[in-house]
Amino acid sequence: MSSAERDELVCTNVVGHLIGSSLEAGGSRTTPVYNPATGRISREVQVADKATVERAVSVAAEAYPAWRQMPPVKRARIMFRFKELLEQNEERIVSLITDEHGKVLDDARGELRRGIENVEYACAAPELLKGEHSRNAGPGIDSWSEMQPLGVVAGITPFNFPAMVPLWMYPIALVCGNTFVLKPSERDPSSTLLVAELLYEAGLPEGVLSVVNGDKETVDALLADRRVAAVSFVGSTPVAEHVYNSAGGKRVQALGGAKNHAIVMPDADIDNAVSALMGAAYGSCGERCMAISVVVAVGDIADEVVAKLAAQVRELKVGPGTDDGNDMGPLITAAHRDKVSAYVDRGVEEGAELVVDGRGITVPGHEDGFFLAGNLFDNVKPGMDIYKDEIFGPVLSVVRVDSLDDAMQLADDHEFGNGTCVFTRDGETARYFSDHIKVGMVGINVPLPVPVACHSFGGWKRSLFGDLAIYGPDAVRFYTQRKTMSQRWPSSGDRERARFSFPSSD
Numbered sequence: 001m002s003s004a005e006r007d008e009l010v011c012t013n014v015v016g017h018l019i020g021s022s023l024e025a026g027g028s029r030t031t032p033v034y035n036p037a038t039g040r041i042s043r044e045v046q047v048a049d050k051a052t053v054e055r056a057v058s059v060a061a062e063a064y065p066a067w068r069q070m071p072p073v074k075r076a077r078i079m080f081r082f083k084e085l086l087e088q089n090e091e092r093i094v095s096l097i098t099d100e101h102g103k104v105l106d107d108a109r110g111e112l113r114r115g116i117e118n119v120e121y122a123c124a125a126p127e128l129l130k131g132e133h134s135r136n137a138g139p140g141i142d143s144w145s146e147m148q149p150l151g152v153v154a155g156i157t158p159f160n161f162p163a164m165v166p167l168w169m170y171p172i173a174l175v176c177g178n179t180f181v182l183k184p185s186e187r188d189p190s191s192t193l194l195v196a197e198l199l200y201e202a203g204l205p206e207g208v209l210s211v212v213n214g215d216k217e218t219v220d221a222l223l224a225d226r227r228v229a230a231v232s233f234v235g236s237t238p239v240a241e242h243v244y245n246s247a248g249g250k251r252v253q254a255l256g257g258a259k260n261h262a263i264v265m266p267d268a269d270i271d272n273a274v275s276a277l278m279g280a281a282y283g284s285c286g287e288r289c290m291a292i293s294v295v296v297a298v299g300d301i302a303d304e305v306v307a308k309l310a311a312q313v314r315e316l317k318v319g320p321g322t323d324d325g326n327d328m329g330p331l332i333t334a335a336h337r338d339k340v341s342a343y344v345d346r347g348v349e350e351g352a353e354l355v356v357d358g359r360g361i362t363v364p365g366h367e368d369g370f371f372l373a374g375n376l377f378d379n380v381k382p383g384m385d386i387y388k389d390e391i392f393g394p395v396l397s398v399v400r401v402d403s404l405d406d407a408m409q410l411a412d413d414h415e416f417g418n419g420t421c422v423f424t425r426d427g428e429t430a431r432y433f434s435d436h437i438k439v440g441m442v443g444i445n446v447p448l449p450v451p452v453a454c455h456s457f458g459g460w461k462r463s464l465f466g467d468l469a470i471y472g473p474d475a476v477r478f479y480t481q482r483k484t485m486s487q488r489w490p491s492s493g494d495r496e497r498a499r500f501s502f503p504s505s506d
């Protein structure tokens, strides 16, 4: 099938599933996929029912024994070809992301490139999986540890990074020797599906990866299937907690929501800090789990920070993501746009000062799109809903405090602990902050401290359920189980007596 024919089949009407390498139908329900810039339904996506999920898991279970035995270097070579295909198909993937998610094309490019970095990391499979060896661990005894795969593992991903977040999961899970069933977000499934198909084009053996589209019904079927050994979940905290608690003994990592605080110290370079905050708060319309949603202004710089932010928020260019001149595209759905807008209403009711009001905008030519402009609140207090809840939209709250310790206390007391950053020119402040703050990912003059692929990504508190973060070194631990062997070859001439003391190296 040519790529044009394939795009025609998958992207114009009903999006199905990828069971092994075949695009298939499955399930009696569909759910609409919108172009959020126009507000129109662009296609439907099928909801995989229990039978479809069971078929995908069966295909993965059948593929597992041979895939598990394939030398890691050969698995890595497939990933290398996959990386090349992702790069060659960048514009196709990016345009599907923008079409269904709404983010501006350049932002979609950035997402894909960060995703590809995880594929590059997975290319190091022979190094990552080489294990540990101790010669003469005891008298004449050698000992070694291997990281063995788990079997069939599943991934469940959110709408806001339809290309990148799945790539946080299956490249590394696969090179570790597992087979994988992915359940992407039903709101923007097409780029995820295309990326998975490219892995088959790169030479993935039949059945090693499947993609089942759908919603809660599909997730529940995956969780109920006893053949699925482990689940990686990324999404909102209530669903993360549900998945973590209902996985029936599977290994689970469930990454949830966030409320990321940026602390601006009096000695910071205010102009640069404000520029950094603008991108981190309003980029991708605030629909990022690492978005800055709270600015904590320390001391007497608050007026200057608010004034400079306000000037830039008023200048934000809002429009369709297909125009790279825009700073922000639309939100993902009308319902989500209305929810975010209702939070702005709520902030006003709660007594916060709405410095810039982005509600109710219309983009000429895109009157039905799900747009909202940038919103900025000052004098936000910790008891307010707009401070406590993850809004996941273009709404930034400024809280004023007197000291670094007051600022850190706020971040520490918040239920989420995903990311944070401090803007300062003082090394002692920076070191104290990174040493003590109760948050998983910390930036020093870096507003979006998303770890690179050779580190791992994970928040603290109710931003992560489970013990291991996602991608990077933690992913090798998550997707493998350690087996440790001890071996000796006594001479056949030696006669040995039974020993009843616990064996030691003496």
Ligand code: NAD
Residues within 6 Å of the ligand: 156, 157, 158, 159, 160, 161, 165, 183, 184, 185, 186, 214, 215, 216, 219, 220, 234, 235, 236, 237, 239, 240, 242, 255, 256, 257, 258, 288, 289, 390, 392, 418, 459, 463
């Ligand atoms: P979501 O929780 O609504 O959906 C995530 C996935 O779970 C989707 O595949 C969805 O189909 C499925 N799902 C939804 N409701 C379900 C239910 N009741 N039972 C079982 N499965 C269900 O999240 P979203 O709106 O797609 O994404 C935004 C959220 O994801 C935000 O809270 C954001 O902070 C979070 N997120 C977190 C990270 C992270 O790394 N911590 C990264 C990206 C997004």
